[in-house]
Amino acid sequence: MNRKRTRFEFESIGLNENDPQPLFRQLEDYLRSAIQTGMLPAGEKLPSTRQLASTLQVSRNTVISAYDQLISEGYLDAAHGSGTRVSADIPELAAPVLADAALPESTRQLEMELSSYGQTMAQFEDFVPDVGWPRPFRPHLPALDLFPLEAWRKLALSQVRLVDENQLSGVDPQGYKPLRQAIAEYMWASRGVRCDEDQILVTSGAQQGMALLAQILLDQGDTAGLEDPGYMPARQIFDLAGLKTVSLAHDEDGIRVDELARLPKKQRPRLIYTTPGGQWPLGMTMSLPRRLELLQYAKTNRVWLIEDDYNGEFRYVGRRLPAMTSLDQSGCVVYMGSFSKLTFPAIRLGFLVLPRQLARTFSYARWLSDRFSPAIWQMVLCRFIQTGQFVKHLQKMRIAYAERQQTLCDALRQRFGDQMHFTQQPSGMHLTVFGKTKRIETALANSAKAANIDFHPVSIYTHDPKRGAGLVLGFAAYDNAKIIEAVDCWYQAYCGVSV
Structure with a gap:
C-alpha cells in the first residue's frame, strides 16, 4: 500500500524582517534546505512567483531573486509554459547543507583521514594563542606599549x-x-x-x-x-x-x-x-x-x-x-x-x-x-x-625589561616567600619559577589558572618527566603596575587553594 506523501506547505515558510540576512536569502536557504532533505522532491512544481509572494506577503522581486539563484545552482528548472519545478538532478555535493542545525554533528561532517602531518598538527591545536591583548604572564612577547x-x-x-x-x-x-x-x-x-x-x-x-x-x-x-x-x-x-x-x-x-x-x-x-x-x-x-x-x-x-x-x-x-x-x-x-x-x-x-x-x-x-x-x-x-x-628602541627596552624583571622578582618574593624559588638571570624576557615541593607547584599552577594568569608549563618543553616541573612567566610585555596587580591576584587565588 502506497503512503500518500504530505504536501509541502509553502505558507509555513517563516521569513523574519528583523533578521540581518535579506528576505530573498532567507527564502533561498529555506527552499534549498527543503529540496536537500526531500521535503520538496524532484519534479515538484513550485507556486508562481506572484502566488508565493502573495502567500508570504513579500514583494514579488524577493521571490524572483530566490528562484533565480536556485535555478543558477541547479536546484530548480524553469520552462516556459510549465512553471518552475524541482530539478531531477539535485546537486547535493555541490552545495552546502543548510539543514545543518537540524542534523547531528556526525552526519554533517564527512569523516576524512588526515595525513601524519595533519594528525601531529591536531595534537597541538590548543597551543595556537588567542589574538588580542595578552594577559600576564604570556611568554615570548615584547613590550608593545613601548614601541x-x-x-x-x-x-x-x-x-x-x-x-x-x-x-x-x-x-x-x-x-x-x-x-x-x-x-x-x-x-x-x-x-x-x-x-x-x-x-x-x-x-x-x-x-x-x-x-x-x-x-x-x-x-x-x-x-x-x-x-x-x-x-x-x-x-x-x-x-x-x-x-x-x-x-x-x-x-x-x-x-x-x-x-x-x-x-x-x-x-x-x-x-x-x-x-x-x-x-x-x-x-x-x-x-x-x-x-x-x-x-x-x-x-x-x-x-x-x-x-x-x-x-x-x-x-x-x-x-x-x-x-x-x-x-x-x-x-x-x-x-x-x-x-x-x-x-x-x-x-x-x-x-x-x-x-x-x-x-x-x-x-x-x-x-x-x-x-x-x-x-x-x-x-x-x-x-x-x-x-x-x-x-634607540632596543636601548629603551633593555632598561624597561631590567626594571620589569626586578619588579616581578620582588613581587614574587614578597608574596610567595619560600613557597617558590627561581634564578634571576642576567638576561632574557621571561622567568622560570618552581614550587618548593611538587604539591606546592601544582597549587601554584592551579591558582594561576584560577587568577586568569597566563603561563607556560615547563612540561611542554621536555621529553623527560623528571624535568617537567616549573612555570614559565613572561614579563617583557607588562608594565610594573600590571605585574604587581597580577602577582597579587595570583597570590589571593593561591591562598584559597588547598596545598
Whole structure:
C-alpha cells in the first residue's frame, strides 16, 4: 500500500524582517534546505512567483531573486509554459547543507583521514594563542606599549609614497637588498658577526627559518639534537621534516659536550639547535669555554649548529656577549634572528646568516615556499634601522625589561616567600619559577589558572618527566603596575587553594 506523501506547505515558510540576512536569502536557504532533505522532491512544481509572494506577503522581486539563484545552482528548472519545478538532478555535493542545525554533528561532517602531518598538527591545536591583548604572564612577547608606533606610522606612510611600478612586482626572495645591508651592519655592530648582504636571507620569522634549515641541511631520517628542556616548536618542525630528534643534556654552562660525544654513533646528531644567549626555557647563558668546546665538536664531527639568538639583545648585567656565530671559523654555524621580539610580533620578519655558498640555495627554497616577505614591511623596517630608531628602541627596552624583571622578582618574593624559588638571570624576557615541593607547584599552577594568569608549563618543553616541573612567566610585555596587580591576584587565588 502506497503512503500518500504530505504536501509541502509553502505558507509555513517563516521569513523574519528583523533578521540581518535579506528576505530573498532567507527564502533561498529555506527552499534549498527543503529540496536537500526531500521535503520538496524532484519534479515538484513550485507556486508562481506572484502566488508565493502573495502567500508570504513579500514583494514579488524577493521571490524572483530566490528562484533565480536556485535555478543558477541547479536546484530548480524553469520552462516556459510549465512553471518552475524541482530539478531531477539535485546537486547535493555541490552545495552546502543548510539543514545543518537540524542534523547531528556526525552526519554533517564527512569523516576524512588526515595525513601524519595533519594528525601531529591536531595534537597541538590548543597551543595556537588567542589574538588580542595578552594577559600576564604570556611568554615570548615584547613590550608593545613601548614601541614607537607614531614614528613607525610616519615611516610606513613615507615608504608607501615612494613605491614605484618596479617595486610592485616584488623583491628578491633573499630579501630587500637595502634591508639585508642594514641587517649585516647591525650584526657586526651589535652581535660581533662579520657578514655581508649576500649571506642574509630574510624570512617570515624563526619558524620558517627552522623549516628551511631542516629541509636543506638534512635528509629524512637524519638526527637533529635539541636541548631538553628546549624550544618545543623547533622539535615539532624537525619531526615534521621527517628527522629523528635526540635530547641533549645541559648544565649551567650550556650543552654538555662531553655527554654529546658519548652518544651511540647512530644517535649522534648531524645538526644541533641551541639557544646560547638564553637557554629556553631555563634562561642560563652558555659560557665562552662551552661555546668553544661545542664549536670544536661541530667542526671535528661535521655537525651543523643553529644558533637561535632570540634574546641576545636583552642582557641586564655586564656587557652583552657576542653571538656564538662570531666565533665560528669553519662555516658550520647558521645564525637565526627574529624581529618579532625586537619590534612587534605582527611584523613577521626574521633572518638567517648563512655560509656564503648556501645563500642562493636557500633563496630558491624560500621562493618555492612563499616567494618573499611583504616588500613594504621590509622597506619600512629598513628605514627604521637606517634612521637609528631601531637601536634607540632596543636601548629603551633593555632598561624597561631590567626594571620589569626586578619588579616581578620582588613581587614574587614578597608574596610567595619560600613557597617558590627561581634564578634571576642576567638576561632574557621571561622567568622560570618552581614550587618548593611538587604539591606546592601544582597549587601554584592551579591558582594561576584560577587568577586568569597566563603561563607556560615547563612540561611542554621536555621529553623527560623528571624535568617537567616549573612555570614559565613572561614579563617583557607588562608594565610594573600590571605585574604587581597580577602577582597579587595570583597570590589571593593561591591562598584559597588547598596545598
